[in-house]
Amino acid sequence: MNKIMLTTEFLPRDQFSEYGSWLKNQDLETLYDYFGYVTGEKVIDSLVQQFICNPKKHHFLIARVDGQWAGTIHIATHTQ
Numbered sequence: 001m002n003k004i005m006l007t008t009e010f011l012p013r014d015q016f017s018e019y020g021s022w023l024k025n026q027d028l029e030t031l032y033d034y035f036g037y038v039t040g041e042k043v044i045d046s047l048v049q050q051f052i053c054n055p056k057k058h059h060f061l062i063a064r065v066d067g068q069w070a071g072t073i074h075i076a077t078h079t080q
Contacts (some may be wrong), residue, residue, distance in 0.1 A: 004066060007063075010059060016044050019074075020045060022072070056077070058072055059074075059077070060073070060075070061075065071072040
C-alpha cells in the first residue's frame, strides 16, 4: 500500500513569487476556483507584487503532497 505524505507550511515572505509561479501553472478551471473568475498572468503578477510590497498583510499556507505543491490558502490581515 502506497502512503501519501501530506505536509503544510507557511511560505516565507522572501518566496512569495513562488506562489505566483504556482498559480501560473494551474489550469483555467483551477484559477476560476481560486479567484471566482478566469485570470491571466498580468493579474497574477500584479497580485504577487502587492503581496511582496505588503508582506505583513499576507500569509500563505502551502499544502504539499509528496513534496509537490497541492494547494494554498491565502490569509490577508489588517496590520499596521
